[in-house]
Amino acid sequence: MNKTIRFMQGNEVCAEAAIYAGVNFFAGYPITPSTEIAESLALRLPESGGKFIQMEDEISSMCAIVGASLTGNKAMTATSGPGFSLMQEALGYAIMAEIPCVIVNVMRGGPSTGLPTQVGQGDVYQTRYGTHGDHAIITLTASNHADIFRMTIEAFNFAETYRTPVILLLDEVTGHLREKIEIPEPGKIPLVKRLRTAVKAGVDYHPYLPREDGRLPMSDFGDVHRYNVTGLYHDMWGFPTTNPPVVYGLIRHLVDKIENNTPRITRFRKYYTKDADTLFISYGASARSTLHLVENRRKRGENVGLLELQTLWPFPAEIVRDACSKVSLVIVVEMNMGQIAKEVKLAVNNPENVFLANRIDGELITPTDLRNTLRVIQGKGV
Amino acid sequence: MASKDFIRKRFFPHIWCPGCGHGIILNGLVRAVENLGLDRKNIVMVSGIGCSARISGYVDFHSLHTLHGRALAFATGVKLSKPELDVIVPMGDGDALAIGGNHFIHAARRNIEMTAIVMNNRIYGMTGGQFSPLSGYGTMGTTVPYGNIDHDFDVVDLSLSAGATFVARTTTYHVHEMIDLLTKAISHKGFSVLEVLTQCPTYFGRRNRIGDAVQMMETYKTGTTRIGSKKKQENPELIERGIFAQKELPEYCREYDSIIEKAKRK
Amino acid sequence: MEKCRLLFSGSGGQGVITAAILLGEAAVRYESLNAVQSQSYGAEARGGATKSDLIIWDQPIYFPKVNQPNILICLTQAAFDKYIFSIRPGGTLVTDARFVKNPGLVDARKIELPFHDTVMEKIGKPVVLNICLLGGIIRLTGLVRLESVGALIKDRFQPSFHDINLKALDLGYELMDRQEAGG
Numbered sequence: 001m002n003k004t005i006r007f008m009q010g011n012e013v014c015a016e017a018a019i020y021a022g023v024n025f026f027a028g029y030p031i032t033p034s035t036e037i038a039e040s041l042a043l044r045l046p047e048s049g050g051k052f053i054q055m056e057d058e059i060s061s062m063c064a065i066v067g068a069s070l071t072g073n074k075a076m077t078a079t080s081g082p083g084f085s086l087m088q089e090a091l092g093y094a095i096m097a098e099i100p101c102v103i104v105n106v107m108r109g110g111p112s113t114g115l116p117t118q119v120g121q122g123d124v125y126q127t128r129y130g131t132h133g134d135h136a137i138i139t140l141t142a143s144n145h146a147d148i149f150r151m152t153i154e155a156f157n158f159a160e161t162y163r164t165p166v167i168l169l170l171d172e173v174t175g176h177l178r179e180k181i182e183i184p185e186p187g188k189i190p191l192v193k194r195l196r197t198a199v200k201a202g203v204d205y206h207p208y209l210p211r212e213d214g215r216l217p218m219s220d221f222g223d224v225h226r227y228n229v230t231g232l233y234h235d236m237w238g239f240p241t242t243n244p245p246v247v248y249g250l251i252r253h254l255v256d257k258i259e260n261n262t263p264r265i266t267r268f269r270k271y272y273t274k275d276a277d278t279l280f281i282s283y284g285a286s287a288r289s290t291l292h293l294v295e296n297r298r299k300r301g302e303n304v305g306l307l308e309l310q311t312l313w314p315f316p317a318e319i320v321r322d323a324c325s326k327v328s329l330v331i332v333v334e335m336n337m338g339q340i341a342k343e344v345k346l347a348v349n350n351p352e353n354v355f356l357a358n359r360i361d362g363e364l365i366t367p368t369d370l371r372n373t374l375r376v377i378q379g380k381g382v
Numbered sequence: 383m384a385s386k387d388f389i390r391k392r393f394f395p396h397i398w399c400p401g402c403g404h405g406i407i408l409n410g411l412v413r414a415v416e417n418l419g420l421d422r423k424n425i426v427m428v429s430g431i432g433c434s435a436r437i438s439g440y441v442d443f444h445s446l447h448t449l450h451g452r453a454l455a456f457a458t459g460v461k462l463s464k465p466e467l468d469v470i471v472p473m474g475d476g477d478a479l480a481i482g483g484n485h486f487i488h489a490a491r492r493n494i495e496m497t498a499i500v501m502n503n504r505i506y507g508m509t510g511g512q513f514s515p516l517s518g519y520g521t522m523g524t525t526v527p528y529g530n531i532d533h534d535f536d537v538v539d540l541s542l543s544a545g546a547t548f549v550a551r552t553t554t555y556h557v558h559e560m561i562d563l564l565t566k567a568i569s570h571k572g573f574s575v576l577e578v579l580t581q582c583p584t585y586f587g588r589r590n591r592i593g594d595a596v597q598m599m600e601t602y603k604t605g606t607t608r609i610g611s612k613k614k615q616e617n618p619e620l621i622e623r624g625i626f627a628q629k630e631l632p633e634y635c636r637e638y639d640s641i642i643e644k645a646k647r648k
Numbered sequence: 649m650e651k652c653r654l655l656f657s658g659s660g661g662q663g664v665i666t667a668a669i670l671l672g673e674a675a676v677r678y679e680s681l682n683a684v685q686s687q688s689y690g691a692e693a694r695g696g697a698t699k700s701d702l703i704i705w706d707q708p709i710y711f712p713k714v715n716q717p718n719i720l721i722c723l724t725q726a727a728f729d730k731y732i733f734s735i736r737p738g739g740t741l742v743t744d745a746r747f748v749k750n751p752g753l754v755d756a757r758k759i760e761l762p763f764h765d766t767v768m769e770k771i772g773k774p775v776v777l778n779i780c781l782l783g784g785i786i787r788l789t790g791l792v793r794l795e796s797v798g799a800l801i802k803d804r805f806q807p808s809f810h811d812i813n814l815k816a817l818d819l820g821y822e823l824m825d826r827q828e829a830g831g
Contacts, residue, residue, distance in 0.1 A: 007673035007683065025463045032689065046645035051462050051638060056488040060455035063448065067428070067459025070446065071467070075459070093449055117689035177712050178669060178685040180676040221426050221444040221460060222467050228393075228439050230447035239393055239439060240447075292711035367711050 004183050010174040011078075013145045013181050014104060015040030017152035018076055020184070021191055023102075024050035025075040027064035029057055029083060032116045033172040034106035037078035058083035062090035065101045069094075070229065072194065072220035074156055078104035081123055082113060084130070091165055092131035093231045095254060098208070098216060100159035100194065102152075104168045106175040107284075109362045118362035119172040121284055124339040127167045128313045134251060136258035138265055139167045139313040143174060143287040145181040150189070151267070151310055157192040158265060162257055163216055169312065171335075173285035173364050194218060197225065208250075209236040214257045259314050266319055267310035272298055273323055276305030278374070280357075281320065281344055282333035283309045286365055290333045293367040293374075312340065317347035324348040329377065333357045335365055385412040388422065390442045397436055399507075401595030403554035403580030407472070407501055408437050410557060410578075414564035425468045428457040430482060432508045433582075434474035434501040443470075451481030454489040457496050465635035469496040470568060475516040476506050479535055483515070490544035493572045494634035498546075499564070500537050500575065503582035511585030522589045538626050541575040548574035549627040553602035554581060556623065563625070572633050579606070579621070649706050652791060653714045657699040657731050658723030658747075663778030668700035670782060670800055671792065675704045678796035684712040697727045704791050719789065720756070721781065722748050742784065744777075759788070761823050767816060776816035783820025787828065794821055 008016070015037050018026075026045060028038040038054070045052045051068070055061040058079050065075035079087065084105045094101055109115025110122045127139040138158050142148040148170065155166040197217035199205040201224035210216050219225040228238040233247045241247070258265070271294060273279060282290040287308045297304045307323045309316065324330050324344070330353055332341035338356040345351035357373040359365035372382045389412065398404050415425065425443035429435035431450035438445040444467075448456045453471050461469045478486050478500045489498070505523060506512040513523035518534040526532075541549045548570040552560045560578060567574040581587060581598035592598050607613040609624035654671075656664040665687045672683035687700040701714035718739040722728035728748045735741060737755045745760045763780045767773070779801070786794055794817065801813045 005677050007669070007676045007685075025459070027459060043645075046638075046642040047648065049642055049646075053458065053462055053638075055455065055458070056484055059452065060458070060485050060488070063452045063455035064459030064462070066448075067446065067456040067461075068463035069459075070444075071460055071464035073463045075463070089449055090452065173686070173712065176686060176689065178672060178683075179709070179712070180682055220464075221446075222424060222464050224423060226422060226442055226444050228390075228445045228447065230439070231449060232447070237392070288710040288712060295710070364711075364713055366713070366715065 004185075006181050006183060007178055008145065008181055009036055009176055009178050010145055010148050010170060011036035011106065011176065012040050013148045014078070014152050014168070014170065014175075015044060016183060017149040018102070018156070019044055019048070020149070020186070020189070021074065021153045021156035023074045023076050023156065024048070025065060025068035025073045026051070026077065027053045027055050027061040027068070027075070028077045028079065029055055029061050031058070031080045031083045033108055033175050034078045034080045034104065036175070037104060037106070058086040059090065062087040062094075062103070066090060066094050066097070066099045069099045069101045070221045072222075074100075074160075076102040076104065078106065080106050080108050080116075081110040084123060084126065088131040092133060092135065094165040095131065095135045095137070096231045097229050098163040098254075099165065100163055101165050102155045102159055102168060103165055104170060107169065107171040115362040117172070119285060119335060119364055120360070120362065121171055121286065121335040122337075122339070123169065124312055124334075124336060127169055134255065136255045137167065137313050138162065138164060138258060139169050139311070140267065141169045141283045141310055141312055143284055143308060145179050147310065148174065149181060149184070153189050153191065154267065157190075160192040160194050161215070162261065163218070164258065169284070171284045173288075196220070199225065201225075206236040207238050208234060210253060210257075214253070262314040262316060263318070265311055265314060266316040268316065268319060269308040269310065270323070271306040271308070273305035273307060275303055276327055277303040278305070278329040278331065279324060279327040280304065280306045280331050280333055280370075281309065281323075281340070282306065283312065283340065286333045286335055289365050289367050290370060293370045296367065309340070315343045315347070317343070320344055320347045321349065324350075324354075328353060330354045331357050331370075331373065331377070333365060333370060335359050383416065383422070385416040388412040388415055388442050390440055393439050396440055398433060399584045401581065401583040402433070403503065403582070403595070403599075404434055404437060404501060406554040406557060407499070407560070407578055407580060408440060410560040410564055411437070411470070411472070411499075412441065413561045414568055417561065417565050418569060420468055420568075424466065425470065426457070426460050428453045428460060428469060428471045430473055430477040432474035432477045432506070434472055435477065437472045451477055452485060453477065454482065454485040454496075454498065458489060458492075458494055461494055461496055462635055462638065465495070468568065470499070471496055472499040472501055474507075475500060475502045475504060476514040479537070479540070480515045487540070487544040490541055490546040490573050490575065492634045493545060493547055493631055495570075495572055496574075497567045497570070498573070498575045499567075500577045501580050502537065502577055503580045503586055505582050505586040507582050507585055511589055517586075523585070524589075537575070537577040542627055545573075546575045547572035547627065547629050547631050548625070550575070550625045551577040551579070551621070552623050553579040553606055555599045555602035559623065566625070566628070570628070572631060651703065651705040651707075651709075652719065652789060653717050653736075654702045654704070654719045654721065654785070655699060655714050655717035655731060655734065656702065656721045657697060657727035659726065660698045662723050663775070664698060664721070664723060665700045667778040667782045667785075668702040670797055670804075671785065672702050672704065674792040674796040674800050678799065679792050681706055681791070682709050684709045686712055697724065697730050699727065699731065719785070721785065723777070723781070725749060740788070742788065744781070759824075759827060761827060763820060763823065766819055766823060770819055771812055771816060773812060776812050779813045780816040780820035780823075783817040783822075784824035787821045787824035794818075
């Protein structure tokens with residue numbers, strides 16, 4: 001028996017990856033289909049001295065991880081649609097106050113209570129636009145357990161690098177699915193450590209004065225530098241201000257530090273795209289069904305390929321435009337009303353060649369669904 | 383260290399109206415910290431939104447000015463992740479008990495060591511004088527122009543039922559008592575609640591025809607009495623001040639330490 | 649190898665999901681195969697008809713659901729009624745003779761075995777019915793070795809439960825063995 005090979009649920013993989021990434025604080029509230037992440041971390045975190053707390057709701061869970069991050073910890077929460085809705089206000093706070101943390105949303109069918117035990121991918125826009133006010137955000141996805149492991153670690157790494165909340169957007173199918181995962185040896189995947197200030201005690205530390213590279217070294221609560229953290233527009237001391245140039249500078253900084261780094265934040269996988277004439281674009285569980293179809297069609301000699309997006313926000317428009325430039329047909333596969341399809345249409349030169357293949361009934365879209373869609377678009381009928 | 387060293391002069395003048403009681407609480411707070419000889423490096427002030435919440439910015443501790451009603455939730459993350467910190471959470475009445483009511487009772491239930499100060503001026507000041515869950519029946523506010531039909535919470539009763547292990551009440555008139563109770567609340571090993579009746583002459587005093595700040599403070603003198611006093615028996619309308627509960631029960635962070643021990647032994 | 653698509657069905661509490669997980673885990677950890685397992689959740693998983701999908705293959709598995717099982721396992725009449733029409737024509741249907749009466753005309757090979765009665769007679773504890781069934785499925789499919797699941801049971805279960813589960817596993821294997829040997 002190979003001890004590093006495990007047969008686990010996607011949610012458990014996410015929890016294991018978080019441990020690997022060095023998470024030491026989790027606050028959450030039970031909600032299907034994400035609960036296994038909380039259960040796994042309730043068991044695993046105290047083994048290494050980490051803390052787990054079940055809060056009274058998702059609002060307080062999100063608030064608690066911000067508090068824990070400020071004391072110097074890698075902090076995360078996990079939820080699903082209704083809970084994610086409740087987290088939006090504090091998510092905005094974490095963006096404004098530039099607090100590194102990770103929020104996992106294991107998507108189910110929505111809106112509202114929707115389909116608690118079934119799959120959906122309807123929260124793509126919510127991760128981007130859910131909290132009020134202009135802002136930028138990082139949202140990552142994964143379709144299989146090896147990638148859930150990798151993207152969970154990326155989420156922590158991006159959170160620390162860009163001092164921002166990062167959303168890991170999984171779905172009921174990948175979260176609940178059990179499959180093979182080989183847990184990497186410790187040290188094999190690089191981890192980003194928190195950038196802490198080198199300013200000594202007694203010397204002025206400016207918590208919100210970005211360095212030339214845009215990064216802001218932090219100081220832990222409990223360390224020598226005492227400063228103010230607020231959700232109001234603030235100056236380099238962290239103190240509230242309405243001074244227009246300072247307000248302008250802060251919102252530009254919050255957006256630019258992410259949008260200007262899109263190439264560094266973009267993660268994707270390409271399958272058979274080099275000579276593809278028809279390109280599928282998908283992510284999460286939908287990408288599994290798509291890849292199944294693509295493999296089958298390739299065996300029949302059809303030039304189909306798949307671009308699997310793993311970074312959804314900031315939207316990798318250049319990668320998408322480039323991948324679509326040489327194909328005659330683009331089919332976006334997702335389990336919503338076309339949230340990423342709209343972004344793809346905005347990104348490409350020929351939006352009239354972009355079609356949506358979706359399923360919105362709580363069931364995983366199947367390779368047969370996709371084959372039928374493809375035939376209809378090709379004018380061959382089902 | 384002198385109490386004035388705990389003030390961030392850079393951030394003055396403060397935003398509070400002339401006559402507001404919140405400055406008296408700030409004064410009491412820094413004196414209590416001075417009495418206790420706490421290290422500024424270990425103190426975190428976590429506040430929500432409202433007039434009261436600005437208090438966290440004016441003190442030279444680690445300060446976390448958060449969201450309306452959520453101060454205790456943020457504070458829970460701070461405290462549990464680094465239990466050696468002294469966490470003080472000043473809140474307004476609407477902040478603590480309307481939008482933040484759920485967090486309030488759950489923090490009390492957990493008995494996590496932190497000090498909740500309910501700065502009760504019975505009104506939403508920042509937004510211009512709307513009634514709060516502590517305004518009380520028959521009071522006036524901009525959203526109760528015909529008189530308030532909402533009944534109020536008793537902060538002390540609520541805290542006791544929710545499981546707070548230290549519960550006390552005072553007023554801005556009783557400054558020495560306030561400093562004493564703040565000192566006890568902050569040094570308590572568990573979740574402590576101190577309600578401080580504080581005047582809002584601008585909105586509550588004016589709308590309810592109580593008068594200016596001095597007249598409002600006069601009502602704290604005449605309308606309150608020490609807990610268990612003879613005056614209370616003679617006049618049940620009087621509001622009691624003092625310590626209503628002070629007990630040692632297992633504290634959340636220490637309990638979690640034993641969870642860690644168990645998990646490590648596994 | 650052929651891709652093997654199994655659907656385990658029964659009622660909540662019979663342990664069909666556990667059986668599917670053990671089989672998948674043994675395939676992945678001991679036989680270097682790929683496996684994906686999923687299951688029904690929510691109210692459906694608490695008492696009513698419950699099911700678990702399991703695919704085992706030596707190649708990567710992308711689409712994880714079993715829409716047309718080539719091996720359908722039904723431990724209750726309700727599960728049989730619900731899932732029988734999904735079976736791939738020419739597939740194999742495995743039922744417990746006590747719970748599923750008269751499977752009727754199905755375009756599949758039908759294997760009816762007395763898992764429950766055997767467990768009650770030889771062990772006396774219905775809780776190991778799923779492991780007995782698993783022993784039978786291992787013999788039927790040859791997907792994993794019996795000792796792989798045995799090792800997994802020792803790894804996963806409390807020591808006090810090892811013996812009865814290993815015994816149930818052997819019983820199921822033998823039942824199917826007699827059936828397959830033309831008994």
